[in-house]
Amino acid sequence: MQWRALVLGLVLLRLGLHGVLWLVFGLGPSMGFYQRFPLSFGFQRLRSPDGPASPASGPVGRPGGLSGPSWLQPPGTAATQSPRKVPRRPEPGVCGPAHWGYVLGGRDRGPDEYEKRYSGAFPPQLRAQMRDLARGMFVFGYDNYMAHAFPQDELNPIHCRGRGPDRGDPSNLNINDVLGNYSLTLVDALDTLAVMGNSSEFQKAVKLVINTVSFDKDSTVQVFEATIRVLGSLLSAHRIITDSKQPFGDMTIKDYDNELLYMAHDLAVRLLPAFENTKTGIPYPRVNLKTGVPPDTNNETCTAGAGSLLVEFGILSRLLGDSTFEWVARRAVKALWNLRSNDTGLLGNVVNIQTGHWVGKQSGLGAGLDSFYEYLLKSYILFGEKEDLEMFNAAYQSIQNYLRRGREACNEGEGDPPLYVNVNMFSGQLMNTWIDSLQAFFPGLQVLIGDVEDAICLHAFYYAIWKRYGALPERYNWQLQAPDVLFYPLRPELVESTYLLYQATKNPFYLHVGMDILQSLEKYTKVKCGYATLHHVIDKSTEDRMESFFLSETCKYLYLLFDEDNPVHKSGTRYMFTTEGHIVSVDEHLRELPWKEFFSEEGGQDQGGKSVHRPKPHELKVINSSSNCNRVPDERRYSLPLKSIYMRQIDQMVGLI
Ligand code: DMJ
Secondary structure, three states: OHHHHHHHHHHHHHHHHHHHHHHHOOOOOOOOHHHHOOOOOOOOOOOEOOEOOOOOOOOOOOOOOOOOOHHHOOOOOOOOOOOOOOOOOOOOOOOOHHHHHHHOOOOOOOHHHHHHHHOOOOOHHHHHHHHHHHHHHHHHHHHHHHHHOOOOOEEEOOOOEEEOOOOOOOOOHHHHOOOOOOOHHHHHHHHHHHHOOOHHHHHHHHHHHHHHOOOOOOOEEEHHHHHHHHHHHHHHHHHHHHOOOOOOOOOOOOOOOOHHHHHHHHHHHHHHHHHOOOOOOOOOOEEEOOOEOOOOOOOEEEHHHHHOOHHHHHHHHHHHOOOHHHHHHHHHHHHHHHOOOOOOOOOOOEEEOOOOOEEEOEEOOOOOOHHHHHHHHHHHHHHOOHHHHHHHHHHHHHHHHHHEEOOOOOOOOOOOOOEEOOEEOOOOOEOOOEEEHHHHHHHHHHHHHOOHHHHHHHHHHHHHHHHHHOOOOOEEEOOOOEEEEOOEOOOOHHHHHHHHHHHHHOOOHHHHHHHHHHHHHHHHHEEOOEEOEEOOOOOOOEEOOEOOHHHHHHHHHHHHHHOOOOHHHOOOOOEEEOOOOOEEEOEHHHHOOOOOEOOOOOEEEOOOOOEEEOOOHHHOOOOOOOOOOOOOOOEOOOOOOOOOOOHHHHHHHHHHO
């Protein structure tokens, strides 16, 4: 009797909890804004095709009796179907409205209702309002940084103060990896000023950077962070200044003499010691900008940190006509690539740069690996080197084979909707049941390769989490359906994917998503002098930190989402975003090698056909370079694949989470 009472009590408790969630988070009938745009976010436990869900404890992939979400099961099991071949294109007639009528089951909604709900539902006035809100968000953060923090690296938005490296505690890597005492936030924000068309502030900021920022600092920074946030921004701003077409308004600088390019070169040279004395060619994770690799340094690096330098280093090399930078970055990518598992084709997340031994065997899409994949594709887009695309395609296929769980198609078939999980790189076995917020960049990457249907699915999953908390927790446990790590440092990844999906689909749904994100940022993170990191996505407590990527990425993508006529996505121009959201125009000039060949380990030939000795890692020295950056770029449109999507696909997807 007691036992039965306990079970009954638990059932009632659970029903009560669902009721509370239903009321508090609006997971049931829509209210307010969502009366016009109703989405139902049923956070019900996912069920396997043949029975109720059960906890994911116990060995995964046990033959027979598998239970719980199919995400727990290895790919290729009956429940999950065989690994997905990519890119998957919907077959005509299969994904059409008639089929969805079946998939949606009881929810009998005709096409008209979906048309009404999602199409034309975002009036131009509202869009302009949201664009202005995004610009205002940037301006508030930027102005406060300039007033209270510059020339320090970051703004502490709650106490209205500046923040620099933590000299008192060198082990505080969370701060010291990023803050180099080089006015990080100002540097990182340069091209956002241009994208927003603010030429006077852009010109002022560039002059400030030229006149006040120096890299001759006793700062030990992470090579990756310095590259994507500082080097990338300098190069992007340099290209904006020297662009003969000036699409953003007059962003030229009087008497500009390539100073930003020289600064980029200076910084890159200071990062080069990371590539010396490494047996594998994989760089050390950190360098001191004055003294090189610290004697007590760590030999372990994450894959993304070591393998996502090619875009910035490649641009620098090609602008300078000096292959050194691209060569070291490319060698690092290849070294990592050669260490992938023979069986799965996957890479781990942490590697020893001397032994090539994988210290972290977790393979996933988030922290430690995210931008590694991103830069394989983006390097190809920018430089046109076939080998980059080949590596990307192979990596993408392995991701589909081993990381992607759930049913093959987003909107049809048996099983749970798709999700990308973290697995052991050698066995493909599930390693944990969380995903991290960094992974939310992946749908954006999928848009770039035209796998839009899958991107829509995955994006909807992340958006559903955002809806629940008004932010993305750093880690979310999909089995427990609760955050594992609770902070949200104003990251851009979901906005980035939202923007790219909007560009690909032009579906107003993504404008609604953007509006939702803007509104929660305003509501939960705006403080006295800027926008603050959310310490806890549930109780909404804040931390006194505004990371530089908030201005360089989060605000930029939000603004671009609503700024329909921005030159970034207008025809006649073509831009790509670096992993830090810096814009780079894609043009033939960057596809030309100013040197003849350089990809062999031994050496290559210069333009005159003379053979060139390729330095070994320990021989690397600063190589003088001459600038050829004033060539007029040959603009050609880089177009995202434009595909229209079906409205109910979204509705069904979010309803399933
Ligand atoms: C940024 O610095 C970049 O987007 C990077 O690739 C990942 N992390 C942050 C933002 O979350």
